[in-house]
Amino acid sequence: MKKNIYLITLISILIVVFGCSDNNSIPPVASTPPPDLIDVPEQIVIDETEITMSSYLWRDFMPTIPEYEDGQKLAAVIEMETVDNSDFPGGLIIEKLWLFNKDEVWETTFSESGQSNKTSRIIKSARGGPRWDIGSEVVVVVQIIDNDQIYYLKETGVEIYRTD
DSSP states (O other): OHHHHHHHHHHHHHHHHHHHOSSSOOOOOOOOOOHHHHTOOSSEEETTEEEEEEEEEEEEOOTTSGGGTTOOOOEEEEEEEETTOOOOOTTOEEEEEEEEETTEEEEEEOOEEEOOSOTTEEEEEEOOOOOOOTTOEEEEEEEEEETTEEEEEEEEEEEEEEEO
16 A cells, blocks of 8 residues: 555656656655545444544664664554443454544555553554655554444644653
């Protein structure tokens, strides 16, 4: 999926540069987040169970590999939890993640599921995101599928941290 996004972006840039430019400067390329994903709730109800989300975003700057001198790509851990600590509804599919940073969007699928010692919580993670600035505050949106119903859950003001 990431390769498709990069390929589409590269092709778009090449078209703009070679097809629309009358000089050698490259015009700025900006994407606009879909408003229907930015305007989703921070708490949802599925099967009479209220669910919220908390996110942790970071880039690792541990100096282990010279090619990552400017830090590893963005990583995310997302925890979804029931408000009343009841069991998380079963059969939910949670695989899509969007991060919105000003006019940039990272869309991906979760790469891993974490273990939780609570049945009221689900933990998911994703890696390989953009190298956004440390301290940036982003909006996190997750897609949750329950049978044929699609829900979106968000958290705003999530800061990108640095680990060393």
